[in-house]
Amino acid sequence: MFREWLPVLVQCPLFRGLSQEKIEALMPCFTATVRSCGKGDILRAAGQMQTAIGLVLAGEVHIQQEDFSGNRLIIGVFSPGELFGEVSAFAGLGRWPNTVLASKDSHILFIPIEKISRPCSRVCDAHQTLIRNMLEIVAGKAIFMNNRISYLKRKSMREKLAAYLYDLYCQQDSEHLNLPLNRENLADYLNVSRSSMSREMGRMRNEGLIDFHRSSLVIKNIPAMCRLNMASLGEP
Amino acid sequence: MFREWLPVLVQCPLFRGLSQEKIEALMPCFTATVRSCGKGDILRAAGQMQTAIGLVLAGEVHIQQEDFSGNRLIIGVFSPGELFGEVSAFAGLGRWPNTVLASKDSHILFIPIEKISRPCSRVCDAHQTLIRNMLEIVAGKAIFMNNRISYLKRKSMREKLAAYLYDLYCQQDSEHLNLPLNRENLADYLNVSRSSMSREMGRMRNEGLIDFHRSSLVIKNIPAMCRLNMASLGEP
């Protein structure tokens, strides 16, 4: 059952430092279940009781917050090998703080919380490794949230866009960017309205800062973009 | 040297589950140093190399982000017994992601990172407890950041204020609130301008929602406040 997903599992930071054999030995101990879901499915709604953490085997999930007015904020986008729900699990919340939505057809591994948090009698050395890996993962998530705050605090749309695009530029290491989110999702990621974002993107195109068409975008003036980004950097 | 601070240390979540004797035994192993500082001192600036994590012994520190335009965002306020810098330490950043400022005259314990992250030969059982406590602390910080994002994503000032005041109401368990931040700091916490915030507070007073004078504030209409808060809740 899990054998087909081993290539994903061995690359998962949770199992770093563990051999493929040890991972296989752990799996039955976890009593984990695989769930398949289609694009748009809500896997977990904010407020639901949480008994397991998730690991993306295939597809993509969005972690997002919604309010009753229909406003949505995308907190994070997770790809195969990445965990979600481990933060609330180890903080002892007992509930899902955010909504989990499959943004593509996906396969998700759910691992019961207590199987990870309580020491297992059989493979206890591996368990210590798991806890240390988990500490690093959770700390990484907290840093990610810190960066997320850095986006959200920016007051002008141009600053937000510049920050986002500059980060993409650093990640993809090219001024020819491939936008991983469509306009609506990007707007929800930056916490702005789609139309206003399009308007600002149009302005930036007119000024020769960027050029774009659909999901491809070119930064034509890197220094200017960098300067815009610096204007709001928390880390000078 | 550390004996005088033991009452704080035993209450620190980092040492939960450890006896006073064990904590005393750990301290020399940590080679920690105590630093005293005055109100307004910058303890660490964003971007500086990080070699230690901090523990507030007395006073209060603000974790904040600043940009070159002078905009400031207060990420968190930490009181005696609370840790800071452990997130970036365990994420392996190597640098302080935010600025640390003493908002009151304070005494801070700095513990070198490697003393905590590397297993210590002498008191290794205690070390396992430390790591597990740390995981819980870091997860708690991540949840705190998640809540911080919930504030920041709110689009109207009234929503932000309502969220903040309602949280205070829940914390202090009374509709007579004592505001722990002055107007300027509160504005920086909510990421709005002080004058506009005062204006909105005035409006809310005119409408009979709240009443206030300086650092004391009364919520006169809890249900309405609650409804305002619900309108943007991520957790229905």
Add this chain to the structure above:
DNA sequence: ATGATACTGTTGCCCTGGCTACGAAAGGAG
């Protein structure tokens, strides 16, 4: 091809909130 269904770009209206400036109130030091 031909709809049907996304997704994307554009525009006008208008309100929220940032900025500046100023006066009042509250502490603090002498």
Add this chain to the structure above:
DNA sequence: CTCCTTTCGTAGCCAGGGCAACAGTATCAT
């Protein structure tokens, strides 16, 4: 008490961006 500094409340001005509405365009199934 008096002066000085800090904090707080108020007002006017105006640009940034939310909202709604629509037109253009890519994708897909029939």
